Amino acid sequence: MRLFAFALLVSAATPLAAAANPVTQPSKLPADWQAKSKALFKAAIEIPTVAGRGEHKRAAEWLAEQYRAHGWAPTDIQIHPHKGDKGEDAFTFFARWPAAKPSGKKPILIIAHMDVVEAKRADWVLDPFKFIEKDGYFYGRGTSDDKQGVIGTSAALFKLRADGFKPNRDILVYYTSDEETEGNGARLGAGELRQLLDAEYALNADAGGGAFRADGGALGFGIQTAEKIYQDFKWTATNRGGHSSRPRPDHAIYDLTEALNRLSQHRFKPAMTETSKAYFTARAGQEGTSALGNAMRAWVANPADDQAADAIENSELETGTTRTRCVATMLEGGHAPNALPQKAEANINCRALPGTTLAGLQAELEAIAGPKIKVVADGAFKPSPPSPLRADVLNAYTRSVRSLYGDATPIIPHMSTGATDGLFFRQVGIPVYGVEASWGISPDDERAHGLDERIPARAFYDNIVHWQNLIRDLAGK
Amino acid sequence: MRRSVALLLGLLSTATMAATDPRTVPTKLDPAWQAKTRELFKQAIEIPTVHHRGEMPRMAKLLGDQFRAAGIPEADIHVMPYEALPGDKTVALIVRWRSPKATKKPMLVLGHMDVVEAKREDWKFDPFVFREENGYFLGRGTSDMKNGDVATTMAAVKLMSQGFKPNRDIIFFYSGDEETNGRGATLGASEWRNLTEAEFGLNADGGCGSYDREFRPLGCGISTAEKTFQTYFFTAHNPGGHSSRPRPDNAIYDLTDALKALQAHRFTPMLNETTRGYFTKRAKQEGNNALGQAMRRWLANPNDGQAADEIEANPLEVGLTRTRCVATMLQAGHADNALPQTAQATVNCRIFPGVQPKDVQAELQQLAGPKVAVTPDPNYIGLPTPPSPLRPDVLKAVTQAIQAIHGPQMEVTPVMSTGASDGSFFRAKGIPIYDVDGSWGISPDDERAHGLDERLPVRAMYDDVVHWEMIFKSLAG
Numbered sequence: 031m032r033l034f035a036f037a038l039l040v041s042a043a044t045p046l047a048a049a050a051n052p053v054t055q056p057s058k059l060p061a062d063w064q065a066k067s068k069a070l071f072k073a074a075i076e077i078p079t080v081a082g083r084g085e086h087k088r089a090a091e092w093l094a095e096q097y098r099a100h101g102w103a104p105t106d107i108q109i110h111p112h113k114g115d116k117g118e119d120a121f122t123f124f125a126r127w128p129a130a131k132p133s134g135k136k137p138i139l140i141i142a143h144m145d146v147v148e149a150k151r152a153d154w155v156l157d158p159f160k161f162i163e164k165d166g167y168f169y170g171r172g173t174s175d176d177k178q179g180v181i182g183t184s185a186a187l188f189k190l191r192a193d194g195f196k197p198n199r200d201i202l203v204y205y206t207s208d209e210e211t212e213g214n215g216a217r218l219g220a221g222e223l224r225q226l227l228d229a230e231y232a233l234n235a236d237a238g239g240g241a242f243r244a245d246g247g248a249l250g251f252g253i254q255t256a257e258k259i260y261q262d263f264k265w266t267a268t269n270r271g272g273h274s275s276r277p278r279p280d281h282a283i284y285d286l287t288e289a290l291n292r293l294s295q296h297r298f299k300p301a302m303t304e305t306s307k308a309y310f311t312a313r314a315g316q317e318g319t320s321a322l323g324n325a326m327r328a329w330v331a332n333p334a335d336d337q338a339a340d341a342i343e344n345s346e347l348e349t350g351t352t353r354t355r356c357v358a359t360m361l362e363g364g365h366a367p368n369a370l371p372q373k374a375e376a377n378i379n380c381r382a383l384p385g386t387t388l389a390g391l392q393a394e395l396e397a398i399a400g401p402k403i404k405v406v407a408d409g410a411f412k413p414s415p416p417s418p419l420r421a422d423v424l425n426a427y428t429r430s431v432r433s434l435y436g437d438a439t440p441i442i443p444h445m446s447t448g449a450t451d452g453l454f455f456r457q458v459g460i461p462v463y464g465v466e467a468s469w470g471i472s473p474d475d476e477r478a479h480g481l482d483e484r485i486p487a488r489a490f491y492d493n494i495v496h497w498q499n500l501i502r503d504l505a506g507k
Numbered sequence: 508m509r510r511s512v513a514l515l516l517g518l519l520s521t522a523t524m525a526a527t528d529p530r531t532v533p534t535k536l537d538p539a540w541q542a543k544t545r546e547l548f549k550q551a552i553e554i555p556t557v558h559h560r561g562e563m564p565r566m567a568k569l570l571g572d573q574f575r576a577a578g579i580p581e582a583d584i585h586v587m588p589y590e591a592l593p594g595d596k597t598v599a600l601i602v603r604w605r606s607p608k609a610t611k612k613p614m615l616v617l618g619h620m621d622v623v624e625a626k627r628e629d630w631k632f633d634p635f636v637f638r639e640e641n642g643y644f645l646g647r648g649t650s651d652m653k654n655g656d657v658a659t660t661m662a663a664v665k666l667m668s669q670g671f672k673p674n675r676d677i678i679f680f681y682s683g684d685e686e687t688n689g690r691g692a693t694l695g696a697s698e699w700r701n702l703t704e705a706e707f708g709l710n711a712d713g714g715c716g717s718y719d720r721e722f723r724p725l726g727c728g729i730s731t732a733e734k735t736f737q738t739y740f741f742t743a744h745n746p747g748g749h750s751s752r753p754r755p756d757n758a759i760y761d762l763t764d765a766l767k768a769l770q771a772h773r774f775t776p777m778l779n780e781t782t783r784g785y786f787t788k789r790a791k792q793e794g795n796n797a798l799g800q801a802m803r804r805w806l807a808n809p810n811d812g813q814a815a816d817e818i819e820a821n822p823l824e825v826g827l828t829r830t831r832c833v834a835t836m837l838q839a840g841h842a843d844n845a846l847p848q849t850a851q852a853t854v855n856c857r858i859f860p861g862v863q864p865k866d867v868q869a870e871l872q873q874l875a876g877p878k879v880a881v882t883p884d885p886n887y888i889g890l891p892t893p894p895s896p897l898r899p900d901v902l903k904a905v906t907q908a909i910q911a912i913h914g915p916q917m918e919v920t921p922v923m924s925t926g927a928s929d930g931s932f933f934r935a936k937g938i939p940i941y942d943v944d945g946s947w948g949i950s951p952d953d954e955r956a957h958g959l960d961e962r963l964p965v966r967a968m969y970d971d972v973v974h975w976e977m978i979f980k981s982l983a984g
Contacts, residue, residue: 262844271958273954276825276954287766346754357750359750361837364836367738370958448751
């Protein structure tokens with residue numbers, strides 16, 4: 031579930047001076063590696079790794095073949111089977127590049143996912159599982175979520191190895207095949223395979239990323255350091271019911287309705303995290319002296335200024351960034367049109383700030399719902415500690431992006447309101463940083479999960495350069 | 508769509524005699540017929556005749572077999588297949604008990620074999636496992652209305668075994684979709700009219716007697732007017748989106764706002780001749796208490812809305828002073844983690860005789876507001892029906908039967924039914940119908956039709972057989 035940083039950044043009031051169209055600028059990746067990585071990308075896109083199509087094994091074995099061909103020992107490559115969406119066979123891919131000059135530092139883990147969201151031929155202009163290059167773009171399902179991440183990181187490692195780079199720590203790669211559905215591959219990695227994947231931190235190629243305006247202004251690049259907690263709750267009202275010709279004063283649907291009306295009015299307490307402080311500081315710079323920019327500055331200056339936080343939250347660009355949000359997504363009630371309901375139930379979907387506890391969230395929802403509503407958490411609570419803003423990672427990311435796109439390119443740490451595989455590793459104490467540098471033109475290229483998904487060819491190639499930069503920086507010094 | 512049994516027509520203010528628990532009074536049905544009745548009731552309850560479950564042919568065969576065994580020729584037993592709700596293949600059963608020497612036009616006996624949905628998880632016991640406990644029979648359909656099916660069938664079978672010869676044909680009509688869209692009754696009153704043509708009909712779907720918790724008889728109401736049944740849908744639409752970024756507008760909250768307005772809304776009070784007679788009698792019973800005074804104030808001045816509101820607020824009088832509409836079902840959303848694109852509530856209305864369903868729709872639309880569309884259920888368009896003039900022979904037969912079982916304190920009075928039943932389709936097509944079933948219960952504890960843990964006093968089941976025997980003898984002997 032990749033959430034490009036685009037949507038967060040489109041409102042920039044003071045974009046950089048217009049430059050040439052970024053899509054048509056030459057990439058810094060040498061031509062021979064452009065050809066090699068394009069061939070890899072084509073092969074990956076043309077394996078339709080949609081849940082239920084039985085292609086996950088082929089994808090994992092194809093990856094293993096590529097890693098072997100580029101110098102990885104067969105003993106450093108593993109494929110782990112597990113159950114994915116609706117019990118189908120899923121496979122995670124693991125590869126280790128052992129430190130050539132061990133420094134004693136713990137390994138770095140690189141994560142991404144091979145599976146893609148369903149894409150129907152009938153809905154697309156182009157065949158979603160045929161790799162097509164057209165007008166400076168690569169088209170196909172997975173070109174922006176997240177095969178560009180899998181191939182970007184793999185091609186970077188292949189080139190580093192070919193260039194004779196000697197890592198001073200183990201570099202581990204772990205690609206899953208059910209990120210878009212169950213996340214069982216990530217659970218396996220953070221659970222049973224915890225020792226195998228033990229790393230100082232993980233770099234996630236399924237988060238981060240940048241955006242440009244069509245006229246060339248860089249809107250900025252995001253580094254994802256936190257994810258909100260996903261948690262559903264069932265709100266249930268029960269009643270003895272009866273015949274609808276004789277309505278009773280107490281009524282399950284109206285009890286639920288009253289509770290939902292309170293929920294629709296409720297606003298959780300704003301809270302500033304280390305990530306959001308850095309995020310809003312950077313965003314305030316972009317927004318300038320607009321009302322939104324002023325609110326951001328006011329909140330950063332005084333995290334107790336709830337009014338400022340409310341003004342930020344009300345901007346549709348920033349929804350969910352200042353606090354926990356819970357919203358009603360499903361309703362079901364009653365058993366017959368001519369009977370008073372015995373039960374009415376709502377699904378309340380919460381995206382809680384990192385650090386939120388189940389007990390705290392449950393208590394707050396119960397207070398909103400009132401005594402007539404039973405509030406039950408649906409699904410296991412998955413806490414999400416924010417990853418500390420590490421200077422080495424942030425600096426490596428900033429240096430790499432600016433070396434590619436100029437020193438004035440805004441770098442913005444942010445928290446995802448959605449969830450990725452990274453969540454599972456954060457839970458077991460491995461900090462995760464979403465450090466992709468692939469990008470698109472906002473909003474035209476925001477097509478992950480949507481129709482005619484695409485990526486600028488230059489963004490794909492430059493992302494390979496970027497991952498080489500990161501690895502050289504973090505595992506070579 | 509059975510009317511509730513509580514009609515409160517008894518001698519509340521004057522009934523000071525020590526009363527006996529009516530559930531402990533021995534039944535007048537002899538033990539051999541008790542056993543037969545119980546066995547048939549058990550079998551009937553254990554066939555889950557909920558719509559779309561395909562069980563109706565089994566139920567029709569069970570009842571048809573009783574008539575067959577008692578000597579009704581095959582040519583007079585008709586199982587009529589038809590489709591009720593889309594995809595719900597069901598049947599009606601029509602049985603003609605011929606008079607050897609008819610001196611009068613035929614008489615129709617109406618019932619329905621289907622029951623309202625009952626969910627195992629909502630009930631204390633399996634709703635489709637017949638239980639006898641503490642003087643009650645329990646299970647879905649014990650009061651609505653497999654009791655009436657069993658009582659009318661057993662009464663006929665018993666009379667046949669005793670050699671009783673009716674002086675008019677008695678036609679038994681048991682429909683298979685009274686609780687959903689009444690298609691069977693519609694067909695019975697039109698296309699199948701050659702099998703159902705009758706001078707008048709008696710509906711076993713509507714018991715008339717009840718006792719209060721002090722075991723005082725509350726009376727027996729025979730409905731001669733009925734409210735019009737019409738279901739409407741309240742529907743809200745929204746573009747939806749990702750639930751991690753809630754929008755200010757939300758289909759569920761638009762709907763819950765409309766339901767809040769519906770909950771608070773009261774339709775204009777109305778009186779007609781039947782209810783005027785009813786409240787005149789009730790005012791006498793209530794004497795000088797607050798309820799009695801409100802009734803007198805309202806009768807004296809039908810524009811005294813406050814008096815009508817006081818009456819309506821009394822749990823025993825709900826639905827008798829005006830049109831009532833209540834939310835009965837909810838459905839919204841398509842995924843836990845997506846903002847809802849559609850939210851819909853089912854709103855069930857019981858419309859005062861003489862009021863057009865279109866006008867009610869306009870009133871509902873007004874209060875629902877512009878964000879919620881109000882549309883009638885296309886599967887069931889309610890037909891306002893004329894009152895059936897009360898026949899002296901029917902009133903006499905019912906009064907005799909009721910008072911033979913309950914004593915003279917159980918008064919019989921014409922009333923307006925707040926529910927609607929199959930009877931309305933025959934009334935609309937010129938066959939007067941009277942709801943005269945003899946089952947009874949303790950009000951309000953036993954009012955569980957369509958609700959949870961539906962039940963019927965054991966004695967009420969057995970006495971109902973005696974009740975129908977007396978009615979058949981009186982009106983066809």
